Amino acid sequence: MFDTARLRDTVLAAWAASPARFREDANAEEDFALGGYRDRLVVELAQNAADAALRAGVPGRLRLTLADGVLLAANTGAPLDEAGVEGLSTLRVSGKKDETGAAGRFGVGFAAVVSVTDEPSVASRLPSGEIRGVRWSRAETAALVAATPALAGELKGREGHVPLLRLPFGDDAPGVPEGYDTLVRLPLRDQAAEEAVRRMLEEAGPALPLSMPALETVEIEVDGRSRTISAEGWHVVAESGTFTPAQVSELFADRPTEERARPYWEVRWAVPAGRRDGVPRVVHAPTPSDEPLDLPALLIASFPMTTDRRHVAPGPLTDFLVARAAEAYVRLLGELPATPALLDLVPGLMGSGALDAAIRREIIAALPDTPLLPSISDDAGGVSGGVIPGNEARAVEGPAEFLAKIAGIVPGLLPAGWASRHPALTTLGVRRVELADVVDMLSGEAVEDKDPAWWRSLYKALPADDPEAIGAIPVPLADGRLVRGPRGTLVLSPDGGAATSTASSGALSSTLLSGGAGGGSGPGSLDPALLAPLGLRIVHPDAVHPLLLRLGAAEATPRTVLEDPLTHAAVAESLNSADPEPVAQAVLALVDAAGLTAGEAPWLAELALRGADGERYAAGELLLAQGSLAGLIDPEVPFGVAAPDLVEKYGPHVLAATGVLDGFAVVNDSDVLLDPAECDHDLDLEDEWLEAVLDLLPDLDVPPVVREFTAVRDLEYVADWPNALALLSRPPLRAALRPMRVLAAGETVEVPSYTAWWLSRHPVLGGRRPVELRLPTGDPLLFGLYAEAPAGIDEDALTMMGVRSTLAGLLDARGGPEELLDLLADASLEVDRAQLRSLWIALAAVDPDRVGPPEAVRAVRKGMVTVADVEDGPVVVEAPDLLPLVEDRPLVLAPFDLAEALSDVLDLPLAGETVTGVVTSHGAEKPVPPEVRSLLPGAPATYVEHDELLVDGTPVPWRFSEGVVHATGVEGLARGLAWASGQWGDRLAVAALLRDPARVPLLLAEADLDPVTSL
Incomplete structure (x- = not known):
C-alpha cells in the first residue's frame, strides 16, 4: 500500500493551520477541472500513459474502455510510485520536470478527472507482481474536512465542496488487466459526464500517438465496439535541439523557473497518406491546444504554453520555434514525392490565428527559392x-x-x-x-527548323478542348508559308482533290478546284460562291490533322461548308437579321446538297424560316402541316406551321433536316463519344441519360463509343401518349427503343437507348412510369409489387421501355435488388407468405456488394407478414431450434441453407448471432430408439431428455447444440433427431413413429415404394 495516510495528515494539518490554504486548493482544483482542463480527460490520460512508457523504455499502449458508466484507462510503462501519488495529489507540481521527452510538465493534468468523477482510482503492478493502488473520494474527503473544527466553517461556506485530489486513500482491492501495468478507474458522476467522455473518445484520433511518440497505439472500446488509433501511414519530419546557456538566458527570460530547467526544443510535422479526418486543426504542444492551425499537416512542437495549456504564450521562445517549424515544414515538402499532391500541402496566405499566420509567413517566404x-x-x-x-x-x-x-x-x-x-x-x-501564350511562342526562331511532320505531331498532342486558345496555332501551307490559324485554310485529299466525306461532294469539289461557276438555283444545286469566304489556302499534306478541321479548316464538301463556324453564326443570327431570307435559301440549298436527314444537325433548328402566317420562326418551332407529329403534341406548345411555298420548293425532307417537325424526328449519329463535351444532340435530358449510361460502365481512361446512335427527339412535347406509343413501338421508330451497343475498353456492352430511358422515366403509360409497371403476362412473383401495364402495346416494346417482366430480369438490372427491397418495405403493397419466401430465395443469390443495407424489411412476426424497421431487430433464421428464442422478433424466413447468404445481402444478423443458445436446464441421457435409427440412419445414438428444456432460460421443445440433441416430448425429440441427421423433411414421420413404434414395418415398407427419383 502507498503511504497515503501521511499525505492526508500533512494536507489536513496544513488546511487546519491555514483555512485559506484549503480555499486556495479547492478553488484551484475547480478552476483546472471546470476551466482549462474540462475537456482534456482523454488527452491527459494518454499523456500519462506516454510518459509512463517513456520512463520505462517500453512501447506505449493505452486501452480506454467505456462501459456501464465507468471509464477504464489501462496502460503499459512505469508503475505509479510514491512520488507519482504525491504528484497526483498536488497542484502545479509535476514529478516529470527532469524527464526529457515527457509530455507532462505542469502538474495539473490529472485534475481533468474531477470534471467527470467523484471516485477516481489508480492501480499499478510493480515489477515484483504486487499490485498497489490509490484512490480519492469526494465523500470521504468531505467527511474528514467536516471532522476538522478549523475547517467546518469553510466547508459550510463552500456548500460542501472540497478538493477531490488532495487527500489520497489506500485502495485495498486494486486490479490491473493482464498485459498492462497501470489502470485508472473513473466511475462517471452522471449521464452528462458519460456523454462528455463518450464525445471525447469519439473525437480521439491519430493526433494522440503522433503528439506522443512513446505511445504506439491507443485502443478505444465504447459499449463493446473497438477501434485502434496509431501513427501508421503518416510521414513525419522532426527537428530538435538543446539550448545553450546563452539561449536559455535570452529565450526563457519570461518563462517560469521549471521550464528553464528543460533546455531543449522539438518540432515535428506529420502528414497522412490520405485525408486527415479526425485530427483537430490546432497546434499540439505536444497535446492539443486551442491555437488554430489551418495548415494541411499536424504540428507538434514544444511551444511555451499558458498555465491552462490552451494557448501558446507569446515571446522570444515562441518566435524561435516558429522559425524552426517553418524550416521543418519546408524540409517536409522536400522529402515528399514530387507529385501534384504536394500542392495541397503548400499553405495559403490567410492564417486562422496569429500563430498560424506567423508560421505561414515564414514558410511562404522560403518556398519560392x-x-x-x-x-x-x-x-x-x-x-x-x-x-x-x-x-x-x-x-x-x-x-x-x-x-x-x-x-x-x-x-x-x-x-x-x-x-x-x-x-x-x-x-x-x-x-x-496560358495555352494561348504558348501558341504565340510558336513562332520565329523557336520553330523555324520544324518541318510539316513536326507540326502534325504537335496538332496530335495539342489540347483541343479550348479552340479559342489554340485558334491561332500556326499552319504550314503547301507553298512554304506559315500562317496564323487554320480558319480559312482548305484540306485536300492526297490525290489532289478535296478530302470529301459524302458521295454527293465530288461535283462540288471539282467545281471548287476548277474555279467554274455553279449550276442553277433550285433544290439540289449549289452556288460555289458560298465557299468564297473560306479562302482556299491549302495545308501542306504532311501537316494535315483532324484538329485543323475542328479549328476552322474546311473540306470542300457541302457538309463541311455547312458546318463552317460562319454558317453556324449566320444561322444563329438569322432570327435577328433584317432580311433572313438569303441566309435561309443558302442553308436550305446546302442541306439539300449534303443530303442531311432529320436530326443530323440539331443546330439548324435555329434557322429563321417563314411560317404560313408570314411570321418569322426558328425552324425547330415549325410543324409540317401534314406531319404525323402535328396531331400528337400539346396544343399549348407555341409551334407555327411551315410556309407552303417552302415545302413545295425544298420538299418536306429538307425542311425536316433543318429541324421543322414532321413525324417524330430521329437523331442518327455514329461513333459517338460518350463524353459530356462530345455527346450533345440537343435532346431533352440528354445529359442525364449520358450520366446514367456512364454509371453502368466501369471508369475508363478513354470515353466509351456508341457505334450507332439513334434517338427520337421532341418527346417532351407529346400530349397524346397512347397514339405516340403506337408509333414508337412500330418500325422504323421502334429501332430507337433497342439497347445501344457501346464499345468500352475493347468490349461491347449493351446500354439503354436514349429513347427507352426517357420513356421509362416519364408517365407515358396511363399516367404511370413504365418502371412502375409489370407486363400482364409477367412473373407472378412481381404481382402486388407492380401495377399492370396497359394492354394494346407490344410486350417487347414495353420491356424495352422499362416495364418489368421477370423477377430474374429485375434482379439483374442495375439497382434492381434495391428496388425490390424498397417495394418489400412498402407496407401499402400486399405480399403473401409464399410469395415472400420465393422472393427471399431469389435475393439470397444476389451479390451483397450490389445492395445497400435496407432501412426496413418484409418479415414474419407472430405468424403475420409485416414490414419491420431495422431498428426493430429483424433476424435471418438459420436453424429451426432457434425459432422459440427469437419468436418475438421480426423473422426473415427462407430455406436454412440460404440463411447466411441472405444475411449478407440484407446486412442483418443471423438468429444465432443474437442469442447465446445455451441449454440451461439439466436432463438425462437416453438412447435413441432403434426404430428411429432405422428411419434416420444418421441419427445420434443418444439424446438428452429434459422434463422441461430451457435454452437461455426459455422453455423450448428441442435444441441441437454441440452435436447433442436435447428434447422434451415426442414432437421435440422427432424434430431434434431429424435435424441432427440431416433429414429435416422426415420430422413428422419420426414423430408418428415415436408415438407408435409398431408402425415401423409399415413405414419402412412405404419408404421402399418411393420412386427412384426420390432417392
Whole structure:
C-alpha cells in the first residue's frame, strides 16, 4: 500500500493551520477541472500513459474502455510510485520536470478527472507482481474536512465542496488487466459526464500517438465496439535541439523557473497518406491546444504554453520555434514525392490565428527559392530536367505528349499534372503560361527548323478542348508559308482533290478546284460562291490533322461548308437579321446538297424560316402541316406551321433536316463519344441519360463509343401518349427503343437507348412510369409489387421501355435488388407468405456488394407478414431450434441453407448471432430408439431428455447444440433427431413413429415404394 495516510495528515494539518490554504486548493482544483482542463480527460490520460512508457523504455499502449458508466484507462510503462501519488495529489507540481521527452510538465493534468468523477482510482503492478493502488473520494474527503473544527466553517461556506485530489486513500482491492501495468478507474458522476467522455473518445484520433511518440497505439472500446488509433501511414519530419546557456538566458527570460530547467526544443510535422479526418486543426504542444492551425499537416512542437495549456504564450521562445517549424515544414515538402499532391500541402496566405499566420509567413517566404518542383527539359520523350525552385518553373495546361513537344520552347516547364489552377503555384512563385501564350511562342526562331511532320505531331498532342486558345496555332501551307490559324485554310485529299466525306461532294469539289461557276438555283444545286469566304489556302499534306478541321479548316464538301463556324453564326443570327431570307435559301440549298436527314444537325433548328402566317420562326418551332407529329403534341406548345411555298420548293425532307417537325424526328449519329463535351444532340435530358449510361460502365481512361446512335427527339412535347406509343413501338421508330451497343475498353456492352430511358422515366403509360409497371403476362412473383401495364402495346416494346417482366430480369438490372427491397418495405403493397419466401430465395443469390443495407424489411412476426424497421431487430433464421428464442422478433424466413447468404445481402444478423443458445436446464441421457435409427440412419445414438428444456432460460421443445440433441416430448425429440441427421423433411414421420413404434414395418415398407427419383 502507498503511504497515503501521511499525505492526508500533512494536507489536513496544513488546511487546519491555514483555512485559506484549503480555499486556495479547492478553488484551484475547480478552476483546472471546470476551466482549462474540462475537456482534456482523454488527452491527459494518454499523456500519462506516454510518459509512463517513456520512463520505462517500453512501447506505449493505452486501452480506454467505456462501459456501464465507468471509464477504464489501462496502460503499459512505469508503475505509479510514491512520488507519482504525491504528484497526483498536488497542484502545479509535476514529478516529470527532469524527464526529457515527457509530455507532462505542469502538474495539473490529472485534475481533468474531477470534471467527470467523484471516485477516481489508480492501480499499478510493480515489477515484483504486487499490485498497489490509490484512490480519492469526494465523500470521504468531505467527511474528514467536516471532522476538522478549523475547517467546518469553510466547508459550510463552500456548500460542501472540497478538493477531490488532495487527500489520497489506500485502495485495498486494486486490479490491473493482464498485459498492462497501470489502470485508472473513473466511475462517471452522471449521464452528462458519460456523454462528455463518450464525445471525447469519439473525437480521439491519430493526433494522440503522433503528439506522443512513446505511445504506439491507443485502443478505444465504447459499449463493446473497438477501434485502434496509431501513427501508421503518416510521414513525419522532426527537428530538435538543446539550448545553450546563452539561449536559455535570452529565450526563457519570461518563462517560469521549471521550464528553464528543460533546455531543449522539438518540432515535428506529420502528414497522412490520405485525408486527415479526425485530427483537430490546432497546434499540439505536444497535446492539443486551442491555437488554430489551418495548415494541411499536424504540428507538434514544444511551444511555451499558458498555465491552462490552451494557448501558446507569446515571446522570444515562441518566435524561435516558429522559425524552426517553418524550416521543418519546408524540409517536409522536400522529402515528399514530387507529385501534384504536394500542392495541397503548400499553405495559403490567410492564417486562422496569429500563430498560424506567423508560421505561414515564414514558410511562404522560403518556398519560392526551395527546389521542390520537377521539370522537363526537351521534347525527346519529356526528359526530366531535375528539381527546380518555383520561381524558375513554368506551368502549362495540357497532356504529357503536348508538354514534351514544347519543352524546348518553354523553359522550366512542369510535367503534366502540375499545371492546374491550384493557388499553391502562385505561392511557390510559378509563372502560369496560358495555352494561348504558348501558341504565340510558336513562332520565329523557336520553330523555324520544324518541318510539316513536326507540326502534325504537335496538332496530335495539342489540347483541343479550348479552340479559342489554340485558334491561332500556326499552319504550314503547301507553298512554304506559315500562317496564323487554320480558319480559312482548305484540306485536300492526297490525290489532289478535296478530302470529301459524302458521295454527293465530288461535283462540288471539282467545281471548287476548277474555279467554274455553279449550276442553277433550285433544290439540289449549289452556288460555289458560298465557299468564297473560306479562302482556299491549302495545308501542306504532311501537316494535315483532324484538329485543323475542328479549328476552322474546311473540306470542300457541302457538309463541311455547312458546318463552317460562319454558317453556324449566320444561322444563329438569322432570327435577328433584317432580311433572313438569303441566309435561309443558302442553308436550305446546302442541306439539300449534303443530303442531311432529320436530326443530323440539331443546330439548324435555329434557322429563321417563314411560317404560313408570314411570321418569322426558328425552324425547330415549325410543324409540317401534314406531319404525323402535328396531331400528337400539346396544343399549348407555341409551334407555327411551315410556309407552303417552302415545302413545295425544298420538299418536306429538307425542311425536316433543318429541324421543322414532321413525324417524330430521329437523331442518327455514329461513333459517338460518350463524353459530356462530345455527346450533345440537343435532346431533352440528354445529359442525364449520358450520366446514367456512364454509371453502368466501369471508369475508363478513354470515353466509351456508341457505334450507332439513334434517338427520337421532341418527346417532351407529346400530349397524346397512347397514339405516340403506337408509333414508337412500330418500325422504323421502334429501332430507337433497342439497347445501344457501346464499345468500352475493347468490349461491347449493351446500354439503354436514349429513347427507352426517357420513356421509362416519364408517365407515358396511363399516367404511370413504365418502371412502375409489370407486363400482364409477367412473373407472378412481381404481382402486388407492380401495377399492370396497359394492354394494346407490344410486350417487347414495353420491356424495352422499362416495364418489368421477370423477377430474374429485375434482379439483374442495375439497382434492381434495391428496388425490390424498397417495394418489400412498402407496407401499402400486399405480399403473401409464399410469395415472400420465393422472393427471399431469389435475393439470397444476389451479390451483397450490389445492395445497400435496407432501412426496413418484409418479415414474419407472430405468424403475420409485416414490414419491420431495422431498428426493430429483424433476424435471418438459420436453424429451426432457434425459432422459440427469437419468436418475438421480426423473422426473415427462407430455406436454412440460404440463411447466411441472405444475411449478407440484407446486412442483418443471423438468429444465432443474437442469442447465446445455451441449454440451461439439466436432463438425462437416453438412447435413441432403434426404430428411429432405422428411419434416420444418421441419427445420434443418444439424446438428452429434459422434463422441461430451457435454452437461455426459455422453455423450448428441442435444441441441437454441440452435436447433442436435447428434447422434451415426442414432437421435440422427432424434430431434434431429424435435424441432427440431416433429414429435416422426415420430422413428422419420426414423430408418428415415436408415438407408435409398431408402425415401423409399415413405414419402412412405404419408404421402399418411393420412386427412384426420390432417392
